[in-house]
Amino acid sequence: MHAQIEILASLQTVDREIKQQRGLKQGLLGEFQAKEKEIQGKKREIELLTTACSEKEKLRQEKDRVLQDEGKKTMDKRMRMNRIKNTKELQALQREIDQIKQNNGELEEELIKIMEAIDAIKIDIRSKEEELARLQQEWQEKQEEMESQISGIDRAVSEASTRRQTIASQVTGDLISRYELIFARRGGMAVVEVAGGICQGCYMNIPPQLWNEIIKSEKVNLCPNCQRILYYKPSIVQEKPA
Ligand SMILES: [Zn+2]
Structure with a gap:
């Protein structure tokens, strides 16, 4: 049994290597996703700003049209004034013109505010587009590096898996299943x-009775506390006859 457990221990070395590599790959993939998400988020921000900008632009055009119409109306009224001789009518018309002028003044102020808002949004869009371009540029370079890291990991894992198969073929199936179960449950440490x-x-501390069993190594002995497979590695010094 001792030999079988020693083989399990070397299987565990390979399994831990595979586990570590897979962990690294997970980390890289996580970084990948986070970066993609960041870029998507930036694109979305630009989209929203662009929509807001075109809405403001529409509003600006509407107000502009109203302003032009009102301007035309004022001109028509002025023309009419030239033809009217009645003072009361003239005064009434003048009041209408003054009212329109006042309205147009307000409209012009609104227009200026809208145009300022449009300019501000455009500046915001430009700076976000620059950020996006920089992000994408950096990501392009990083991505290539990460892809080569990932394929390096994949190669290491497949190489280790081949080694694992060779080692695993020397242990009985039952023992492997038991080992794998403990390995999964005990954070990648099944044989200690x-x-x-x-x-x-x-x-x-291992109770003395169990210690004797472990040295005899006639069966699989588990730690009473952590349930891992225990084994005893006689040191070279111990093996030498006194
Ligand atoms: Zn233990």
């Missing part, structure tokens, strides 16, 4: 050494 009477997985 006992050193100085202490489980190296959870650092609890």
Whole structure:
């Protein structure tokens, strides 16, 4: 059994390597998504600003049209004034013209405000477009680097998987299943050494009776505390006859 567990321990070394590489890949993929999201967000901001800008532009055109119409009306009234001789009518017409002038003054102020708002939005759009361009540029360079990192990871994982198969073929299926279950549940540590009477997985003392069992190594012994597979690695010094 001791040999089987030693093989499991080297299987675990490979599995931990694979697990670590996969973790790295997850991290890179996460970074990928975050960056894509950031870029999409920036694009969306520009879209919204562009919509707001064209709405303001529409409003500006409407007000402009009204202003022009009112201007025409004033001109017509002025022309009429030239033809009217009646003072009362003249006064009434003058009042109408004054009213229109006042309205137009307000309209012009509104127009100026709208145009200022349009200018401000355009400035905002330009700066966001510059940010987006910079983001995309940086991302382009980073992305290539990350893609090569990811393919490096994929190569390492597939190489390790081949090694794993060779090692796994030397252990019985039952033992592998047991090991895999513990590996998954115990954060990638299923086989641990006992050193100085202490489980190296959870650092609890191993009872003397169990210690004897481990040395005998007739069966799979689990740590009573963390349920990991325990084994004892006799050091070279210990193996040498005294
Ligand atoms: Zn333990």
